[in-house]
Amino acid sequence: MFHANGDDSPTHAPVFDAQLTQLVPAPxxxxxxxxxxxxxxxxxxxxxxxxxxxxxxxxxEFWRTHFTLHGLWPEHEAGSPPGFCDGEPFDADAVEQAVGLDVLREFWPDVKYSDASPQYPQFWAHEWTRHGTCSGLPLRAYFSSAVGLARNGTAQTPQIVQESVGKQVALTELRAAFAARAPSAAHGAPLSEELFAAVLQCTGHGGDTLSQVFTCWSKDAQNVPVARRACPPHVLKEDSCTRPMIRVLAFPDSGR
Structure with a gap:
């Protein structure tokens, strides 16, 4: 996501296949x-x-030590996010051809179904219908852009998480690992570094079990996500990790 090891990770997001933005007129x-x-x-x-x-x-094996995609959601600086917009219908074959079926299963899985299940693409269809149709991106470009963030080094799982599976980690260390540093400047001010916080979500007793992370991204003129940025206050309020020590759960060994 931003920071795999903390300070020096890139925050600019290479698109998985930028050419795809030209294949279909965007809604x-x-x-x-x-x-x-x-x-x-x-x-x-x-x-x-x-x-x-x-x-x-x-x-x-990848899921044992890495976060996987839930979704890429258009968002407002304030107010409710857009949803269920007009757009091209979901086409599983087109998405699989653009990104690769095995890549999708690795980075954007639906654990509720087996790989062979005809219901497997339903999760992707839901994310497209509710969120992707509001992005202004063609279907293929939307999925390629989202997977590109996770796959190309800009939205990776921090090393401290990978090394702490089945253990506890200090919340302060987690926040530092998920934060991103990027150049920023107010109008007329000299360029300086700004720290962009991630939103950590936890479940369990009093919020002690890491379950999800939200990061915020700017977009270019074509609505492609390009770089980490500050999250608006209403997104930051979604943070729910409160305990000093946070559990990073492991899959049971019997799953190996």
């Missing part, structure tokens, strides 16, 4: 100012569901 977007990138910690989602869902019973 007229709902006005919005930024994106929220939501990423999930699958071991937390699978807690007490280990026998219920196929992906929880037999998780991929």
């Amino acid at each position: 007229a977007p709902a006005p919005f100012e930024l994106y929220v990138l939501a990423q999930s910690w699958q071991p937390a989602f699978c807690l007490h569901r280990e026998t219920e869902f196929p992906g929880c019973r037999a998780p991929r």
Whole structure:
């Protein structure tokens, strides 16, 4: 996401395939100012569901140590986000051709279904219908851009999380690892570094179990997400990790 190891990670987001923005005329977007990138910690989602869902019973190795995509959501500086806009219909074949089916399953999985299930693409269809249609991006470009953030080094899982699976981590260390530093300047002021905080979401007793992270992204003239930026106050209020020590859950060993 921004920071895999903290201070020196890139905050500019290379697009997975920028050419895709030219393949299909973009739908007229709902006005919005930024994106929220939501990423999930699958071991937390699978807690007490280990026998219920196929992906929880037999998780991929990548999911054991990395956050996976929940969604890329157009967002306003204030007020409710846009949703369910007019746009091209979801086409699973087109998305799979643009990004790659195995890449999608790795970075944007739906653990509720097996790889062979015809229902597997329903999660992607929901994210497109509710959020992607409001992005102004063509279908293929929307999914390529989201996967590109997670795959190309700008929205990676911090090293401290990867090394602390099954353990506890100080909340202050987690916040530092997920933060991003980027050049910033007020109008007429000299360029300086600004620290962009992530929104950490926790479940469990008093908010002690890491489950999800939100980061905010600016966009270019074509509505492609390009760089970490500050989250608006109403997004920051979604933070729910409150305990001094936070659990980073692991999948059960029986899943190996």
